[in-house]
Amino acid sequence: xxxxxxxxFASELKADKRASVYQSTKSTHEKRTKLLFxxxxxxxxxxxxxxxxxQHTLENLxxxxxxxxxxxxxNGVQVHWAATAEAAxxxxxxxxxxxxxxxxxxxxTMVSEETELAHFLEKHGIEALETDLGEFxxxxxxxxxxxxxxxxxxxxxxxxxxxxxxxxxxAYNDDPETITRRARQFLRxxxxxxxxxxxxxxxxxxxxxxxxxxxxxxxxxxxxxxxxCHIAMIGIEKLVPRDRDLALLLNLLGRSGTAQELTxxxxxxxxxxxxxxxxxxxxxxxxxxxxxRTEVLASDCRDILRCIRCGACLNVCPxxxxxxxxxxxxxxxxxxxxxxxxxxxxxxxxxxxxxPKASSLCGACNEVCPVNIPIPDxxxxxxxxxxEEGVPSPGTPPMGAWALLxxxxxxxxxxxxxxxxxxxxxxxxxxxxxxxxxxxKRALPAWRGGEFRKWMKSRKSRAGL
Numbered sequence: 001x002x003x004x005x006x007x008x009f010a011s012e013l014k015a016d017k018r019a020s021v022y023q024s025t026k027s028t029h030e031k032r033t034k035l036l037f038x039x040x041x042x043x044x045x046x047x048x049x050x051x052x053x054x055q056h057t058l059e060n061l062x063x064x065x066x067x068x069x070x071x072x073x074x075n076g077v078q079v080h081w082a083a084t085a086e087a088a089x090x091x092x093x094x095x096x097x098x099x100x101x102x103x104x105x106x107x108x109t110m111v112s113e114e115t116e117l118a119h120f121l122e123k124h125g126i127e128a129l130e131t132d133l134g135e136f137x138x139x140x141x142x143x144x145x146x147x148x149x150x151x152x153x154x155x156x157x158x159x160x161x162x163x164x165x166x167x168x169x170x171a172y173n174d175d176p177e178t179i180t181r182r183a184r185q186f187l188r189x190x191x192x193x194x195x196x197x198x199x200x201x202x203x204x205x206x207x208x209x210x211x212x213x214x215x216x217x218x219x220x221x222x223x224x225x226x227x228x229c230h231i232a233m234i235g236i237e238k239l240v241p242r243d244r245d246l247a248l249l250l251n252l253l254g255r256s257g258t259a260q261e262l263t264x265x266x267x268x269x270x271x272x273x274x275x276x277x278x279x280x281x282x283x284x285x286x287x288x289x290x291x292x293r294t295e296v297l298a299s300d301c302r303d304i305l306r307c308i309r310c311g312a313c314l315n316v317c318p319x320x321x322x323x324x325x326x327x328x329x330x331x332x333x334x335x336x337x338x339x340x341x342x343x344x345x346x347x348x349x350x351x352x353x354x355x356p357k358a359s360s361l362c363g364a365c366n367e368v369c370p371v372n373i374p375i376p377d378x379x380x381x382x383x384x385x386x387x388e389e390g391v392p393s394p395g396t397p398p399m400g401a402w403a404l405l406x407x408x409x410x411x412x413x414x415x416x417x418x419x420x421x422x423x424x425x426x427x428x429x430x431x432x433x434x435x436x437x438x439x440x441k442r443a444l445p446a447w448r449g450g451e452f453r454k455w456m457k458s459r460k461s462r463a464g465l
Contacts, residue, residue: 031259051372071209101195109200146325
């Protein structure tokens with residue numbers, strides 16, 4: 001995708017795509033709010049507690065990571081560490097080659113999207129098939145997910161039916177039940193033929209060494225049922241201290257992500273199958289992935305690592321609703337992506353330094369976050385980081401003249417009088433080209449400068465001051 005600022009991307013977005021995104025996010029947000037406040041007396045207190053649990057874990061990762069490694073090894077899991085995306089992908093490839101494996105079925109995992117694992121394996125002659133319905137459609141379309149929870153929120157059923165017809169999955173039929181049945185029929189034999197099943201993890205308990213995986217389609221279970229090897233790619237921030245913490249986090253995740261009391265499938269996986277189990281992976285590998293997280297942890301934006309990938313901040317965000325996920329040019333879109341994506345870029349921060357500016361700072365993202373991440377504060381910190389590093393802001397007119405004007409009372413008063421001319425001045429007559437380009441993408445309100453001064457002067461007069 002060519003570089004575009006989010007407002008430019010949104011202006012070119014087709015009306016039907018914008019409608020798909022807007023209606024889906026709005027509906028989920030409203031259901032989430034009703035569910036939380038109907039069932040809990042003080043849901044905001046629950047968010048605060050969940051945030052404290054996650055923040056405590058982040059601040060003690062140096063203790064918890066060795067502890068969870070020891071517990072997992074005791075459970076029969078082989079633990080690997082990957083500092084970079086390349087190292088994570090290489091570890092997966094090495095495990096598969098050691099087994100002579102050539103076919104993988106994948107459950108939905110944001111970390112593997114982050115490392116572009118499927119494309120990497122395909123280049124090395126390995127079939128890596130997405131089995132989440134949304135991710136499967138994204139894969140056959142050579143597209144990218146546009147939502148953390150709903151990868152194809154930007155597509156409608158007619159587009160999906162066309163894709164299925166193109167891939168030989170049946171004649172055109174846009175009935176959702178038919179689409180689902182055809183995907184199921186296609187994927188079923190793929191599960192049985194696969195050598196390796198790959199998943200992510202929503203949480204990992206340090207206390208028990210168990211990883212927790214939540215899905216709504218059951219595809220993760222199929223990925224693990226017939227395969228002999230299970231690989232899990234997990235970000236190092238996914239830990240929680242105790243099993244009891246999961247009760248709170250799972251309740252908040254289901255409600256915040258999809259407005260469900262609990263996701264349909266919640267799996268607790270300790271390790272490879274035991275001798276008494278008839279089926280399941282004979283070996284299990286966990287790859288803990290850093291890929292820039294340590295640097296984020298060392299920054300003043302470390303709170304973003306609390307994120308449990310529910311997508312609630314996307315659903316409520318007025319910018320995301322208008323622009324959709326692809327506008328963010330990242331695996332992580334929306335408010336969380338506007339913070340996390342630039343941070344994960346490391347030395348290439350400037351390439352995505354515009355994302356924190358794609359926000360009205362309304363604060364809605366913080367209000368819905370199940371782990372109480374202060375996203376607006378983090379966006380401001382990143383804006384300041386961009387300024388300190390001298391990163392230019394494409395499409396933004398120079399503000400030096402405004403700053404000079406605002407610091408000179410006499411000049412400011414004169415500008416208030418002359419500012420009313422702006423109500424009648426066509427955009428094409430604006431004196432600065434950059435200002436014309438900026439205003440062409442925005443609808444400015446009518447100029448009302450000077451009203452406050454009149455009000456204050458009148459108030460002082462009435463008060464006899």
